[in-house]
Amino acid sequence: MHHIYDFVSGPLVWLSFIIFIGGSIYRIATMAMLAKKKDGVVYDYMDSSYALRSILHWIIPFGSENMKKHPVMTVVTYVFHISLMIAPLFLFAHIALIKESWDISWGYISDSTADIMTMLVIASCVFFMLRRIKLPEVRYLTDTSDYILLAIVAAPFVTGFLAYHQWMGYKLMVILHILSGEVMLAAIPFTRLSHVLFFPFTRGYIGSEFGAVRHARDW
Amino acid sequence: MYEGIVEDTQKAAIADLGIDKGVEALTPEKIETVITSFLESETGARFKTYADICVHCGLCSDACHYFLSNDRNPKFSPAGKVKQTIGEILKHKGKVSPKFIGQTAEIAFTECNVCKRCAMYCPFGIDVAYLMLTMRRLCHKLGVVPQYIQDTAHSHSATFNQMWVKEDEWIDSLQWQEDEARGDISNLRIPLEKEGSDIMYSVIGPEPKFRAQLIYQAAVIMETAGMNWTMPATPGWDNSDMCMYTGDSEMMGRLKRSHFETAARLKVKRIVMGECGHAFRSVYDMGNRWVGWKMPPIPVIHAIEFYDELFQKGKIKVTHKFEEPVTIHDPCNIVRGRGLHEKIRNVVHRTCSSLIEMYPNREHNYCCAAGGGVINCGPPFKAKRVEGDRVKADQLREAKSKGAKVVVAPCHNCHGGLEDIIHHYKLDMKLKFLGDIIYEVMEKTT
Numbered sequence: 001m002h003h004i005y006d007f008v009s010g011p012l013v014w015l016s017f018i019i020f021i022g023g024s025i026y027r028i029a030t031m032a033m034l035a036k037k038k039d040g041v042v043y044d045y046m047d048s049s050y051a052l053r054s055i056l057h058w059i060i061p062f063g064s065e066n067m068k069k070h071p072v073m074t075v076v077t078y079v080f081h082i083s084l085m086i087a088p089l090f091l092f093a094h095i096a097l098i099k100e101s102w103d104i105s106w107g108y109i110s111d112s113t114a115d116i117m118t119m120l121v122i123a124s125c126v127f128f129m130l131r132r133i134k135l136p137e138v139r140y141l142t143d144t145s146d147y148i149l150l151a152i153v154a155a156p157f158v159t160g161f162l163a164y165h166q167w168m169g170y171k172l173m174v175i176l177h178i179l180s181g182e183v184m185l186a187a188i189p190f191t192r193l194s195h196v197l198f199f200p201f202t203r204g205y206i207g208s209e210f211g212a213v214r215h216a217r218d219w
Numbered sequence: 220m221y222e223g224i225v226e227d228t229q230k231a232a233i234a235d236l237g238i239d240k241g242v243e244a245l246t247p248e249k250i251e252t253v254i255t256s257f258l259e260s261e262t263g264a265r266f267k268t269y270a271d272i273c274v275h276c277g278l279c280s281d282a283c284h285y286f287l288s289n290d291r292n293p294k295f296s297p298a299g300k301v302k303q304t305i306g307e308i309l310k311h312k313g314k315v316s317p318k319f320i321g322q323t324a325e326i327a328f329t330e331c332n333v334c335k336r337c338a339m340y341c342p343f344g345i346d347v348a349y350l351m352l353t354m355r356r357l358c359h360k361l362g363v364v365p366q367y368i369q370d371t372a373h374s375h376s377a378t379f380n381q382m383w384v385k386e387d388e389w390i391d392s393l394q395w396q397e398d399e400a401r402g403d404i405s406n407l408r409i410p411l412e413k414e415g416s417d418i419m420y421s422v423i424g425p426e427p428k429f430r431a432q433l434i435y436q437a438a439v440i441m442e443t444a445g446m447n448w449t450m451p452a453t454p455g456w457d458n459s460d461m462c463m464y465t466g467d468s469e470m471m472g473r474l475k476r477s478h479f480e481t482a483a484r485l486k487v488k489r490i491v492m493g494e495c496g497h498a499f500r501s502v503y504d505m506g507n508r509w510v511g512w513k514m515p516p517i518p519v520i521h522a523i524e525f526y527d528e529l530f531q532k533g534k535i536k537v538t539h540k541f542e543e544p545v546t547i548h549d550p551c552n553i554v555r556g557r558g559l560h561e562k563i564r565n566v567v568h569r570t571c572s573s574l575i576e577m578y579p580n581r582e583h584n585y586c587c588a589a590g591g592g593v594i595n596c597g598p599p600f601k602a603k604r605v606e607g608d609r610v611k612a613d614q615l616r617e618a619k620s621k622g623a624k625v626v627v628a629p630c631h632n633c634h635g636g637l638e639d640i641i642h643h644y645k646l647d648m649k650l651k652f653l654g655d656i657i658y659e660v661m662e663k664t665t
Contacts, residue, residue: 031264038263044513058342065583066278066340073278137286138277140293141302146275195272199343202268206344213504213514215558216582218339 016182023189054207064219080124083117155180223319237366254313282340332591359466367597380457381424413449423459455481460501464592475506496552496630549584550630589636
């Protein structure tokens with residue numbers, strides 16, 4: 001068990017961050033080059049102020065018509081994305097580990113806050129899954145990979161939650177927690193999770209087209 | 220090899236010579252070769268990113284009038300249509316059957332108006348209209364295009380106008396309308412080939428063919444407003460473009476080049492075009508880009524913008540206001556395509572006594588289901604088109620219940636589509652162009 005722990009908390013961490021950061025740079029850079037070669041329009045029409053206008057409208061809760069049409073989905077989506085980012089980045093235990101390794105640190109949230117956020121992420125994942133099963137228009141689009149992705153995202157939070165509360169096999173849970181976190185990071189650049197990377201560009205481009213060329217709103 | 224949807228009996232029921240004969244001529248090998256080279260040469264970062272990041276959330280569904288009108292059938296949702304077409308092609312790496320290509324053609328050409336409403340509903344801003352047009356382009360390359368719209372594209376290729384209008388017939392029609400308009404204004408001219416005019420007025424092929432009175436009305440408006448204008452006597456007079464919708468981009472480019480070169484030859488300051496939506500999209504957005512002009516090389520002003528300007532400058536005055544209450548149908552290509560919705564309302568407020576709004580409106584309007592070349596695919600797909608826009612009928616019915624008697628639709632395709640909807644759903648409402656109303660209420664020079 002110790003060997004496995006050392007492995008997942010040592011070399012694998014490096015590997016997953018290299019894949020995540022390197023992969024993200026690779027994806028964005030190759031896409032930018034492909035755009036240069038094949039979609040010159042993207043560069044010609046991209047307009048920073050209209051791009052920003054569109055991005056803002058779509059990251060502010062209820063900033064678009066569609067968000068108003070689906071209030072529950074909107075609230076869950078925001079809670080999910082915010083908790084997903086805040087909880088791991090500002091968890092005391094994570095910060096302590098980083099401090100130990102590199103002697104750098106930043107602010108943290110209380111463990112109970114992190115606990116609530118973790119539960120919110122898990123609950124949101126359950127909501128997304130039920131939505132996939134229940135709504136015909138979502139079910140029609142869904143294939144196995146969508147459930148796998150959902151599991152990849154939920155896993156670090158489920159295992160983290162179980163490890164924190166030490167309800168069962170603490171050591172195993174910690175190992176699974178680290179491992180699933182690494183899988184998620186590595187998956188970001190190469191799966192549909194890459195929407196994290198490309199959102200500003202696709203949103204910004206359609207915002208520029210609508211704003212600068214068509215003089216219309218896009219929200 | 221992917222064989223396509225098997226159980227769908229409703230789809231097999233629609234026969235179309237263009238699609239059926241095109242499919243007969245295909246082999247799986249040919250399809251794979253064309254798809255491979257097409258994906259390599261004609262798709263790039265946008266296509267790839269859109270395909271890569273869609274998280275299948277289904278939030279685009281509520282944007283689509285086909286989805287809403289077909290009892291929320293997921294096959295009609297924007298992402299659902301992408302899944303059935305481009306999705307399968309990518310999944311099977313081009314190893315798909317001729318029958319499947321026929322099915323995708325039907326989806327891309329007749330179940331999507333490329334109205335871009337869904338681009339406003341996707342959180343990532345994925346442009347499904349662009350994907351559907353890319354799919355149509357692939358169908359064009361495979362020779363599988365609905366017969367009626369392909370015939371229109373042939374007309375464009377042969378005559379540079381949409382309706383097989385010969386050059387002498389064009390000039391004749393203008394002179395005929397000039398003659399008619401002299402009933403209103405005795406010395407009125409429709410100036411042909413007048414070099415150095417301020418304005419070149421261009422229309423779509425169907426105007427001389429079916430709606431010649433619109434040219435007459437435009438001439439009366441131009442004359443009364445004291446405009447220095449002209450119309451070309453040569454090909455290049457037609458600003459319409461069905462090739463843009465069949466995926467024949469090469470022809471789209473040639474048409475736009477001819478249109479702008481005609482304006483350049485006449486040394487006009489700007490082009491004013493009639494009340495047409497798709498032509499505006501072609502001139503302002505898609506055609507010019509294909510030729511390499513980021514924006515139109517000569518300013519193009521849609522009729523609505525022009526009318527608004529005439530009123531603002533006091534060039535035309537009204538003798539009375541149009542009495543019957545009107546409602547406004549916002550055409551996609553000039554609303555989501557150019558943001559002219561407030562200008563339509565400006566003109567309506569100047570000319571009509573009462574406006575009853577339909578909701579949703581402005582950028583969020585529902586399409587007429589005729590645009591994007593769908594009505595041009597002709598009778599085989601008419602029932603599907605009209606039934607696919609029940610939400611529009613509901614909107615119109617609601618406006619009617621509040622008192623609206625006339626629908627103002629400043630777009631040719633919208634007229635065609637709404638006419639069918641009004642008839643099919645027995646709504647008993649009248650349809651007007653803005654030009655019709657202005658002509659009726661304006662003070663005319665005599």
